[in-house]
Amino acid sequence: MTNPKIYDLIGIGFGPANIALAIALEEDADPELRAVFLEKSPAPQWQENMLLGGSDIQHHPVRDLVSLRNPRSRYSFINYLHENRRLIEHLNLPTPFPLRTEYADYVSWVRNTLTTEVRYGTAVLDIAFDPVADLYTITTTSGEELLAQQISLGPGRSPLIPDQFAELLDTRRRVVHLTDYLPAVRSFDPLADGRIGIVGGSQSAVELALDLRHRLPSVRVDILTRSWSLRAKDHSPFSEEVYTPGFTDYYHGSSKAARRRLDRFTRPTNYSAADLDVLERLYVDLYEDKLSNRIRTRIYGDTEIIAARRANDTVALAIRNTTTGHHEELVFDRIILATGFRDMGGTADNEHHHPLLDGVHRQLRADTDGDLIVDRDYGVRPITGTAPIYLNGLCESTHGIGDSGSFSLLSLRAEVIARSIIDCRDRTRITVTA
Numbered sequence: 001m002t003n004p005k006i007y008d009l010i011g012i013g014f015g016p017a018n019i020a021l022a023i024a025l026e027e028d029a030d031p032e033l034r035a036v037f038l039e040k041s042p043a044p045q046w047q048e049n050m051l052l053g054g055s056d057i058q059h060h061p062v063r064d065l066v067s068l069r070n071p072r073s074r075y076s077f078i079n080y081l082h083e084n085r086r087l088i089e090h091l092n093l094p095t096p097f098p099l100r101t102e103y104a105d106y107v108s109w110v111r112n113t114l115t116t117e118v119r120y121g122t123a124v125l126d127i128a129f130d131p132v133a134d135l136y137t138i139t140t141t142s143g144e145e146l147l148a149q150q151i152s153l154g155p156g157r158s159p160l161i162p163d164q165f166a167e168l169l170d171t172r173r174r175v176v177h178l179t180d181y182l183p184a185v186r187s188f189d190p191l192a193d194g195r196i197g198i199v200g201g202s203q204s205a206v207e208l209a210l211d212l213r214h215r216l217p218s219v220r221v222d223i224l225t226r227s228w229s230l231r232a233k234d235h236s237p238f239s240e241e242v243y244t245p246g247f248t249d250y251y252h253g254s255s256k257a258a259r260r261r262l263d264r265f266t267r268p269t270n271y272s273a274a275d276l277d278v279l280e281r282l283y284v285d286l287y288e289d290k291l292s293n294r295i296r297t298r299i300y301g302d303t304e305i306i307a308a309r310r311a312n313d314t315v316a317l318a319i320r321n322t323t324t325g326h327h328e329e330l331v332f333d334r335i336i337l338a339t340g341f342r343d344m345g346g347t348a349d350n351e352h353h354h355p356l357l358d359g360v361h362r363q364l365r366a367d368t369d370g371d372l373i374v375d376r377d378y379g380v381r382p383i384t385g386t387a388p389i390y391l392n393g394l395c396e397s398t399h400g401i402g403d404s405g406s407f408s409l410l411s412l413r414a415e416v417i418a419r420s421i422i423d424c425r426d427r428t429r430i431t432v433t434a
């Protein structure tokens with residue numbers, strides 16, 4: 001029997017985080033590295049269930065998969081436009097940010113241009129660690145086992161499903177998280193009336209309200225948010241400095257308490273807030289409702305959802321106004337959860353580790369609160385052994401908001417991880433040959 005092949009690196013997930021890493025390894029590091037990426041979806045895609053008509057991206061297009069690391073790369077967004085003969089027309093677009101559908105196409109174009117080995121339709125089930133061999137075993141849902149000296153874990157963050165709704169997610173799609181939105185809404189009857197509730201006050205919540213009002217003209221669409229009302233993201237220049245590597249260093253070098261204090265400053269740049277363009281569109285829509293005496297949307301602000309239960313074919317929400325204390329029950333035909341994603345770290349709404357680390361986290365270095373210790377190079381390391389698992393896109397609680405599963409610092413993060421991978425590989429080879 002032949003020994004199974006040992007990879008220098010196995011990447012889990014082939015979304016933007018690991019694509020950026022694959023490019024960095026190809027361009028700057030070591031093309032000889034034995035690496036494979038495992039991706040559960042059958043074909044390249046980026047946030048395909050939220051590619052809403054007219055929606056644009058939320059980052060500067062130059063913060064793409066490569067340009068901050070290597071502005072001369074052929075994998076830049078500008079080169080994608082050039083090679084697809086749309087550069088000049090793109091510059092004439094009357095929008096400051098590219099459409100999300102176009103950016104998704106850019107991500108797919110890069111994936112299809114790279115020579116990296118990617119196995120699509122391969123979902124990872126479990127990771128195990130052998131401290132004697134200093135190796136990881138990765139098991140896929142088909143039962144295949146692969147061995148790796150290093151892992152880049154880039155599966156994206158876990159959807160945040162508030163506890164009240166955990167039991168209500170079912171195949172009938174009465175309650176869905178935004179990551180399942182398009183398949184769900186396509187199954188709704190476009191002519192039916194009814195009432196849909198959107199939970200959250202984020203960019204996605206506003207986009208969903210606009211999309212539903214347009215797509216289902218007979219339906220009432222309400223938004224329930226913990227804030228007093230919807231508000232704009234803070235894109236002012238000093239606040240945006242939190243999306244720089246200097247801030248990442250500062251944040252990573254801070255105590256846990258200081259990080260939570262910094263979070264209060266950084267969060268309005270990205271969370272529980274939306275871009276001004278979509279807020280203004282919704283405001284005009286709601287004003288038109290008033291003119292036509294047909295209120296189709298109400299924003300339930302200062303609202304806490306105390307409980308949710310299935311009531312025949314509907315979902316009943318017990319809500320409380322957090323300022324007045326007023327209690328009410330609202331009944332919806334559908335609920336869309338625009339509730340975002342879980343970060344790592346033991347604070348409310350978060351998880352101590354990504355579920356794919358369930359089988360291995362006890363062997364990894366953690367602090368006294370049970371949170372994994374993540375080094376500046378995004379690696380978590382075993383208590384016994386050296387083989388790192390790089391958390392590629394999961395480190396907001398240790399590296400700050402630039403790591404909030406966004407494109408902002410993706411290419412620079414990839415550079416840091418790629419260098420560390422090569423260092424670790426070289427050290428392992430020297431040890432093996434010595």
Ligand SMILES: Cc1cc2nc3c(=O)[nH]c(=O)nc-3n(C[C@H](O)[C@H](O)[C@H](O)COP(=O)(O)OP(=O)(O)OC[C@H]3O[C@@H](n4cnc5c(N)ncnc54)[C@H](O)[C@@H]3O)c2cc1C
Pocket residue numbers: 012013014015016017018038039040041045046047050056057058059122123124125154155156157204356392393404405406407408
């Ligand atoms: C609707 C929406 C719009 C967004 N728009 C923007 C934006 O405009 N700008 C911005 O900066 N950020 C945006 N984001 C944030 C977004 O998370 C990042 O842009 C980016 O997708 C993060 O890349 P990632 O590779 O970390 O995660 P993902 O894009 O989630 O990719 C993870 C990949 O891992 C795969 N995977 C997961 N589990 C497994 C497994 N067990 N085995 C194998 N493969 C697995 C998934 O199929 C997926 O392909 C948006 C997010 C959403 C939800």
